[in-house]
Amino acid sequence: MLAYSSRATVLSVIGQPLSRVTPYSVALRNQFVEQLSKAHTDGYAIEREEACHGTICVAAPVLRDGKTIAAISLSVPTAGVARTGDAGLDSLGRLAVDAAARITRLLPLD
Numbered sequence: 001m002l003a004y005s006s007r008a009t010v011l012s013v014i015g016q017p018l019s020r021v022t023p024y025s026v027a028l029r030n031q032f033v034e035q036l037s038k039a040h041t042d043g044y045a046i047e048r049e050e051a052c053h054g055t056i057c058v059a060a061p062v063l064r065d066g067k068t069i070a071a072i073s074l075s076v077p078t079a080g081v082a083r084t085g086d087a088g089l090d091s092l093g094r095l096a097v098d099a100a101a102r103i104t105r106l107l108p109l110d
Contacts, residue, residue, distance in 0.1 A: 044093035
């Protein structure tokens with residue numbers, strides 16, 4: 001959701017210390033900003049064991065007028081992704097984006 005937030009919000013978040021939950025957690029601001037930029041460009045984010053060992057998460061924002069109002073997330077075992085590689089993650093990312101777009105269309109306008 002942060003990838004679609006205002007610059008002020010992003011600066012506020014990256015101005016705080018980035019905690020490491022696992023050895024894979026991003027703790028470098030430049031790397032974090034690069035991930036946000038990629039998520040915004042791709043339309044989805046991939047989190048590889050940054051929050052929980054053994055789990056990879058793919059998430060996409062539910063947008064209304066270009067602003068994030070919710071998000072949809074898929075969590076899968078790391079071992080399962082090892083068989084399909086990044087192509088499998090990209091496919092899951094596109095599925096998440098499609099599902100988020102469908103959710104947007106189903107939500108009331110107000």
